[in-house]
Amino acid sequence: MGAFETASAPDQAWKVGALAKAAGLTVRALHYYDHIGLLTPSRRTPAGHRLYDGGDVARLYRISLLRRLGFPLEQIAEFCQANYGVTFPMFSKIDVLPPNKAPLYHFLTEASTDPQFPGEVKWNFEKFLISRNGQIVGRYLSPVKPMSDEIVKSVEAELAK
Numbered sequence: 001m002g003a004f005e006t007a008s009a010p011d012q013a014w015k016v017g018a019l020a021k022a023a024g025l026t027v028r029a030l031h032y033y034d035h036i037g038l039l040t041p042s043r044r045t046p047a048g049h050r051l052y053d054g055g056d057v058a059r060l061y062r063i064s065l066l067r068r069l070g071f072p073l074e075q076i077a078e079f080c081q082a083n084y085g086v087t088f089p090m091f092s093k094i095d096v097l098p099p100n101k102a103p104l105y106h107f108l109t110e111a112s113t114d115p116q117f118p119g120e121v122k123w124n125f126e127k128f129l130i131s132r133n134g135q136i137v138g139r140y141l142s143p144v145k146p147m148s149d150e151i152v153k154s155v156e157a158e159l160a161k
Contacts, residue, residue: 020059
């Protein structure tokens with residue numbers, strides 16, 4: 001596991017070049033992510049240089065995972081809004097439990113929309129697998145790692161459909 005996957009110290013500040021190198025990206029790619037609103041650095045130096053904190057690194061890791069699944073960057077937010085009515089800023093904190101549960105989590109947890117895997121989110125990092133036609137086809141509890149054989153095989157099976 002490289003520096004990119006393990007970088008999460010909240011007080012650590014990453015310069016754009018160091019983060020790009022750790023993530024296997026170019027500085028230009030990180031600038032573009034900022035331009036389209038997927039990854040805005042949390043701070044800037046007095047000279048205006050981008051500085052990324054642990055939360056930014058975590059967001060970049062999620063973006064990288066979505067890219068590995070084949071999602072075009074420009075369409076991630078558009079897809080969520082058009083197909084599921086999700087209007088929250090990408091990667092912002094939302095409520096997953098009542099009383100202020102976000103509409104996305106109503107869809108993911110209600111028996112009427114998810115008869116196979118209903119129920120409230122039990123802990124952080126619970127994962128849902130959605131088919132191309134918008135059906136929930138998998139739900140994975142927190143201990144299941146995103147790159148586990150179970151999830152990877154399920155994602156590959158859905159992509160093959």
